[in-house]
Amino acid sequence: MKLDPCKFCGGVAGTPRDDQIERDAWVASVDCTGCEITVTMQYSCDSPQRAVECIGEMWNSKPAARL
Ligand SMILES: [Zn+2]
Numbered sequence: 001m002k003l004d005p006c007k008f009c010g011g012v013a014g015t016p017r018d019d020q021i022e023r024d025a026w027v028a029s030v031d032c033t034g035c036e037i038t039v040t041m042q043y044s045c046d047s048p049q050r051a052v053e054c055i056g057e058m059w060n061s062k063p064a065a066r067l
Contacts, residue, residue, distance in 0.1 A: 001056035009035040016055050018048035028055035 003013035011034015018028045025044035028051035031037070039059050045051040 001053065001060075003030065003056060004060045006032040006034055006037060008032070008037050011035060013059055016052045016059075018051050020048070026051040028052045030055050030059045 003016075005011065006013060009032065011032050014031040014033050016028050016030045018026050020026050021044055024046055026046070026048045027041040027044050028048070029038055029040040039055065041051065041055055041058065045054055
């Protein structure tokens with residue numbers, strides 16, 4: 001998935017990271033390479049692929065970033 005430029009600084013999005021939080025639960029996050037923004041999932045998916053897909057959609061739509 002192609003990630004849009006950062007909504008805050010216009011910078012390039014970093015590579016999505018996936019993290020396993022339980023045996024069958026994954027979350028993912030994306031850091032901006034231009035500012036301190038990180039978009040992190042507030043829920044989990046059942047595979048790392050799905051988690052990275054979800055975080056890509058989230059980054060491209062409405063970053064739930066906290067400054
Ligand atoms: Zn940024």
